[in-house]
Amino acid sequence: MGQAFYVAGTGTDVGKTFFSCLFMAKYAESYGFRYWKPIQTGAVGTGDTELVQKTTDLPESYFLKPVYEFQTPASPHYASKQEGRILDPKFLLNELSKERKSNTLVEGAGGVFVPWTDDYLTIRGIGESNFPVVVIGSTELGTINHTLLTLDALTSRFVAVLGFYLVGPESSLQVDNAETIQRLGGAPCLGITNFPKQKLSPSEFISFTNNHFDTDRNVIDTLLNPEDEV
Template sequence: MSAVIVTGTDTGIGKTVFSAGLVRALSASYWKPVQAGLEEETDSEAVARLSGREVLPEAYRLRLPASPHLAAEAEGVEITPDRLALPQVAGPLVVEGAGGLMVPLTRRLLYVQVIAGWDAPVVLCCRTALGTINHSLLSLVALRAAGCRVAGVVFIGDEMADSRQVICEIGKVRDLGRLPLLPEVTPATLAEGFAGIDVMAIREVL
């Protein structure tokens, strides 16, 4: 099995849409270890709809749309690292984290610590809006401090060429392309938008 981890600089930046496109491009399976919030379409349901690929059941499904540590506490659930071990599947596996790297899964366990334990290449999704340089570089520092292998960064949003250049030069990281904001997210529009992503470079690190 070869896995790639998709994380981001923040929540709500398009990690799930990117993950769906990557799952489809790699003919991979998908896993979202912790889902917090069940009232609307979950990330796993969105990826299944957009990719048509295998989606593995979450290790934790929590009703409250909040930080995983708080959502788990609200239900009296304890998130334990042993249940977050990477599942064994045939072929590539795309794993999507929750929110940003410093999101707490418990009051003692951060998501970046779990990602480091997986020992798999990480793709960092970054906004292209104002503030992305600071958020992206801080996230890269956090990943490397934890010992994670960074495959590269993906930008999501309108083009901001200077920000991309600065992040990649100062952060010493590979630019894996940009996924534009899609006015309507469908399998067809996602495939079209994914033309700007360097899928081959991601394949190389698997």
């Protein structure tokens, strides 16, 4: 039996895709995980699926195609209206349900309160999909507030939160940020990984990942032991 999980960010461009690249580079082949971004907006040129594949150099078999893909770089509710297309939450939830017992990393679009439609928020979809969540926050100033708000929004709706992971530039605040969020947020810190200081080839990125991501195996061991969910 597999364990699909949802990667939720504290905001847009906070580092969900970077985390996804790290996770897939380290664990896709050894544990059979696939990457899936069901809703992709701003898909002009390279979307996140293509970016993760290019970064990790994994075969196409490790990637699922988006259910909804929009060119407009905006919230799904706005992008779908701009392009005259209907985003149906019920259809999307049905597609998500098919992957619940598979080893699939599901990357969300933006933060947890981003609207899928005019009256349907991402956080409702997360709850109704019944996927456990890893929250991705920044290493930088402001992350305590943003991450605590996201954790509170999820846990108050009885969403299973596996923990949070901080990514971003190296910051003198990052250790205290992680400790403070863990102490006040009721969820474990699963780790911290800083952005590489230069652009890396796929082989270099895999080496970087092995040395800098999930070095204590907190992420993967939590996923493989779902009874430890918070």
